[in-house]
Amino acid sequence: MYYAVRQHVFGSPQTLVYEEVDPPSPGPGEVRLAVTAAGVHLMDTVLRAGRETGMALPRLPMTPGREAAGLVDAVGAGVDASWLGARVVAYLGHERSGGYATHAVAFADALHRVPDGVDDATAVTMIGTGRTVVGVLEQAALSAGDVVVVTAAAGGMGTLLVQAARQAGARVVGLAGGRLKTGAVLEQGADGAVDYALAGWERRLGAALRGEPATVVFDGVGGSLGRGAAESLGPGGKHLYYGWASDEGHFTTFTEAELEKYGITSHMVVGPSLFALPGGVRRLEETALARAAEGLFRPLVQSFPLSRAAKAHLALESRATVGKVVLRPETDSRP
Known part of the structure; x- marks a missing residue:
C-alpha cells in the first residue's frame, strides 16, 4: 500500500489530505x-x-x-543498482517535492548516503535546514570575540546557530516565544534567553547582553521583532537575515541612511548569496551531514505521523513547535 499527503486546493491545513495513491515509479536517472x-x-x-x-x-x-530520507527500493534506467537498499537522504527540489509520502522519487545525483550514527530525522534536517545554517555561518565568520543574538532561537535553524556560535567561543543570547522555548534555547548552550512574546523584551535583551552591544544578529523573524533585535548591534555590527517568520511577513531591512547612522551592515544570507558559495549547495549538504556525524550539529526534532501532516502545519503556523518538524510515515497504522 502506498500513501501520500495530497493537496487539491490552496487553503488551511485541512486542505492536506492523507490518501492512498498509485506507486510512484522512478524514471531515467531517478530512484524511489x-x-x-x-x-x-x-x-x-x-x-x-x-x-x-x-x-x-x-x-x-x-x-x-x-x-x-529513507531506503532506496527501486532505481530507474541508467542508475547504478548498488543504490538499492542504501539508506539515503535527498533534497527533492521546490518544483518536484513529494516528500510527504510513504514513497518518493528523487534524482540519483541528489542522493547522499546517511553517515553511520546519524538517524534519519537528523539526516533530513541536515539536507535543507542544516545546509542553510552552514552557508549562513560561512558568511558570518564568527569568532570568540563575537556577541551574538539569534532570533527564533528555538526553531530548526535557530537551535543549530546557537550551538555553532557557542562552539566558536562567542557569547550567545537567544530570542524565542514562551517559557518552553526559552528553556530549550538555554539547553542548547546559550548564555541567555529572552522571551519576546512579553512586553519590554528589548530591555531584557539589553540586560542579557550585560550592557554590551551585539556584534552579530541572526534574523530569521523579520518585521518589527527582527528590527528590535538588530537595534542591539553596536557600530561595526552585522545584521544577517534569512527569514520572515513573524506575522508581519517580511524581512527586516534598513535604508542606506540608517545603516550609515548606526554604523552596521545588513545582508540577506540566503538566496543568491547562499547558492554562490564555493562548491554550491551539494557541498553545503555534505558539510552539514558531516557535522551531524561528528556531533557538532545536534538538531532538536519534533515528529508527527505522516497522516497528521495537517496537525504539523497547524502547530508550525501557531508557533507551537520546537526545533525541526519532521513527518514519520512508519508511525502511522495503515490498513
Missing part, C-alpha cells in the same frame, strides 16, 4: 525511496495557503515536501 522521514518547513505552510512570496506556487494537485 521508502520514506522514513520528511522535513516540514514554514515555507511549506505559506505555499499550501497559496500566498504569493516571489516563489512560484505549486501546480495542484500535488504532494508537498522537499526533503526526504
Whole structure:
C-alpha cells in the first residue's frame, strides 16, 4: 500500500489530505525511496495557503515536501543498482517535492548516503535546514570575540546557530516565544534567553547582553521583532537575515541612511548569496551531514505521523513547535 499527503486546493491545513495513491515509479536517472522521514518547513505552510512570496506556487494537485530520507527500493534506467537498499537522504527540489509520502522519487545525483550514527530525522534536517545554517555561518565568520543574538532561537535553524556560535567561543543570547522555548534555547548552550512574546523584551535583551552591544544578529523573524533585535548591534555590527517568520511577513531591512547612522551592515544570507558559495549547495549538504556525524550539529526534532501532516502545519503556523518538524510515515497504522 502506498500513501501520500495530497493537496487539491490552496487553503488551511485541512486542505492536506492523507490518501492512498498509485506507486510512484522512478524514471531515467531517478530512484524511489521508502520514506522514513520528511522535513516540514514554514515555507511549506505559506505555499499550501497559496500566498504569493516571489516563489512560484505549486501546480495542484500535488504532494508537498522537499526533503526526504529513507531506503532506496527501486532505481530507474541508467542508475547504478548498488543504490538499492542504501539508506539515503535527498533534497527533492521546490518544483518536484513529494516528500510527504510513504514513497518518493528523487534524482540519483541528489542522493547522499546517511553517515553511520546519524538517524534519519537528523539526516533530513541536515539536507535543507542544516545546509542553510552552514552557508549562513560561512558568511558570518564568527569568532570568540563575537556577541551574538539569534532570533527564533528555538526553531530548526535557530537551535543549530546557537550551538555553532557557542562552539566558536562567542557569547550567545537567544530570542524565542514562551517559557518552553526559552528553556530549550538555554539547553542548547546559550548564555541567555529572552522571551519576546512579553512586553519590554528589548530591555531584557539589553540586560542579557550585560550592557554590551551585539556584534552579530541572526534574523530569521523579520518585521518589527527582527528590527528590535538588530537595534542591539553596536557600530561595526552585522545584521544577517534569512527569514520572515513573524506575522508581519517580511524581512527586516534598513535604508542606506540608517545603516550609515548606526554604523552596521545588513545582508540577506540566503538566496543568491547562499547558492554562490564555493562548491554550491551539494557541498553545503555534505558539510552539514558531516557535522551531524561528528556531533557538532545536534538538531532538536519534533515528529508527527505522516497522516497528521495537517496537525504539523497547524502547530508550525501557531508557533507551537520546537526545533525541526519532521513527518514519520512508519508511525502511522495503515490498513
